[in-house]
Amino acid sequence: MQDKREEATEKLNDLINDIDFAMLTTVDTDGVLRSRPMSTQKAEFDGTLWFFTNDATHKVDEIERDNRVNVSYAKPEDNVYVSVSGAASISKDRQKMEELWNPILKAWFPKGLDDPHISLLRVDVEQAEYWDSPSSTLVQIVGFVKAIVTGKPANGGENEKVTF
Amino acid sequence: MQDKREEATEKLNDLINDIDFAMLTTVDTDGVLRSRPMSTQKAEFDGTLWFFTNDATHKVDEIERDNRVNVSYAKPEDNVYVSVSGAASISKDRQKMEELWNPILKAWFPKGLDDPHISLLRVDVEQAEYWDSPSSTLVQIVGFVKAIVTGKPANGGENEKVTF
Numbered sequence: 001m002q003d004k005r006e007e008a009t010e011k012l013n014d015l016i017n018d019i020d021f022a023m024l025t026t027v028d029t030d031g032v033l034r035s036r037p038m039s040t041q042k043a044e045f046d047g048t049l050w051f052f053t054n055d056a057t058h059k060v061d062e063i064e065r066d067n068r069v070n071v072s073y074a075k076p077e078d079n080v081y082v083s084v085s086g087a088a089s090i091s092k093d094r095q096k097m098e099e100l101w102n103p104i105l106k107a108w109f110p111k112g113l114d115d116p117h118i119s120l121l122r123v124d125v126e127q128a129e130y131w132d133s134p135s136s137t138l139v140q141i142v143g144f145v146k147a148i149v150t151g152k153p154a155n156g157g158e159n160e161k162v163t164f
Numbered sequence: 165m166q167d168k169r170e171e172a173t174e175k176l177n178d179l180i181n182d183i184d185f186a187m188l189t190t191v192d193t194d195g196v197l198r199s200r201p202m203s204t205q206k207a208e209f210d211g212t213l214w215f216f217t218n219d220a221t222h223k224v225d226e227i228e229r230d231n232r233v234n235v236s237y238a239k240p241e242d243n244v245y246v247s248v249s250g251a252a253s254i255s256k257d258r259q260k261m262e263e264l265w266n267p268i269l270k271a272w273f274p275k276g277l278d279d280p281h282i283s284l285l286r287v288d289v290e291q292a293e294y295w296d297s298p299s300s301t302l303v304q305i306v307g308f309v310k311a312i313v314t315g316k317p318a319n320g321g322e323n324e325k326v327t328f
Contacts, residue, residue, distance in 0.1 A: 023236040023245065025189040025197055033189055033197070033234035037245040037295055070197035072187040074238045081187065081201040131201055 005047070008128070013045040015082050015130055016073045024051070024121075025070040026062040026088075034062070038071075038121075042102050049123040050100055052108065055090055056117045063088045063121070071123055085127040091120040169211070172292070177209040179246050179294055180237045188215070188285075189234040190226040190252075198226070202235075202285075206266050213287040214264055216272065219254055220281050227252045227285070235287060249291040255284040 016022070025035040036059065038051045049071060053060065063069065067089060073082040097113055097120060109115040180186070189199040200223065202215045213235060217224065227233065231253060237246040261277050261284060273279040 019240075021238070021240060021245065023187060023238060023247070025199065025234050025236070027191075027197070027232075028249075031230075031232050032249045032291060033191070033232050034249055034291070034293070035189065035234050035236040035247040036293070037238070066195075068191075068195050068197050070189045070199050072189070072199040072236060074185070074187060074201070075240075076183075076185060076238075077241075081185065083187070083199040085192075085196045085198055127196060127198070129198070129200070 009045065009047050012082070012084075012125075012128055012130075015080055016040065016045060019073045019075055023072045023074075024059065025072070026059055027066040027068060028062055029065070034059075035070075035072075039105075039108075040073075041100055042104075043100055047125060049084065049086070049125065050096070051121040051123075052097075052100070052105055053090070053119050053121045054108075054115075054117045055092075055119040060090055060119070060121075063090065069123060080130065082130040083128065084123070084125055086123040086125045088121055088123050091122050093120060096120060173209065173211050176246070176248070176289075176292055176294070179244055180204065180209060183237045183239055186215075187236045187238075188223065189236070190223055191230040191232060192222075192226050193229070198223075199236075203269075203272075204237075205264055206268075207264055211289060213248065213250070213289065214260070215285040215287075216261075216264070216269055217254070217283050217285040218272075218279075218281045219256075219283040224254055224283070224285075227254065233287060244294065246294040247292065248287070248289055250287040250289045252285055252287050255286050257284060260284060 020040060021037040022040050023035040024038045025033055028034050038053075041050050043050075067087045069086060069088040071084040071086070073080070073084075075081075094113065097118065100120070101113060106112065109118050112118075184204060185201040186204050187199040188202045189197055192198050202217075205214050207214075231251045233250060233252040235248040235250070237244070237248075239245075258277065261282065264284070265277060270276065273282050276282075
């Protein structure tokens with residue numbers, strides 16, 4: 001079981017580690033589903049997703065009301081699409097922030113870790129799915145969509161449903 | 165008001181009309197948010213989004229239980245990210261299918277419109293947001309994220325919240 005999770009974590013890391021922005025979908029009041037781009041972490045994925053955020057933003061209110069989120073990663077040029085379902089929470093863990101901090105974040109947080117609103121949005125992954133075709137010929141597209149429909153591995157592509 | 169909507173429709177069309185796949189997020193049983201890639205329509209966007217789908221798939225069950233969806237479009241190379249919130253429904257409107265049919269869909273539906281499971285997933289757009297920076301320098305990225313945080317137009321980017 002541990003091996004399966006490790007394998008899954010490694011696979012997800014391979015898929016998402018060079019995607020700079022993900023779309024985070026949350027449930028707004030009145031049940032409206034909203035998404036927005038989020039800058040992804042530069043550190044390796046180890047089973048938990050982390051994003052820097054400002055705790056005065058609307059999405060933080062949404063998460064505090066309803067912590068169910070989806071994080072989707074798209075890399076159209078490689079025909080890679082990833083769906084991650086999980087539970088989100090806001091963290092002020094200074095040590096974790098120091099670990100994940102990278103200079104590019106200065107653009108959003110000029111004061112760095114001393115910004116009073118800097119926070120981490122943590123997503124505990126509960127389910128992950130991906131569509132991965134090595135090339136974008138019509139055959140792989142068929143396989144890719146078959147994978148969506150059946151949830152089974154398809155011609156030229158892979159689709160594993162991973163429960164964390 | 166009509167002008168505003170027309171303008172919004174035109175703007176959204178400009179943003180999404182060359183993006184081949186969108187991520188559709190639905191609410192599964194137990195409130196789990198799931199997303200999957202959907203092939204986007206080739207016809208111009210006129211205020212309603214249409215996707216071909218197989219009515220025997222899990223997402224159709226999800227939509228019948230809970231019709232709130234989010235459709236996100238990402239075009240990383242141009243730094244364009246779009247969030248569309250709406251209400252989804254399944255349609256068997258043959259005339260609409262004929263209008264939207266294009267030969268590439270044969271890959272998913274070899275029998276074409278005679279496939280007994282071929283259906284349209286219709287999304288009535290209720291809210292749309294986008295992040296659009298003309299280039300990907302650090303300045304535009306700051307503007308782009310400021311736009312997320314404040315919901316207001318920012319340095320080098322645009323972010324209009326559009327209510328349909």
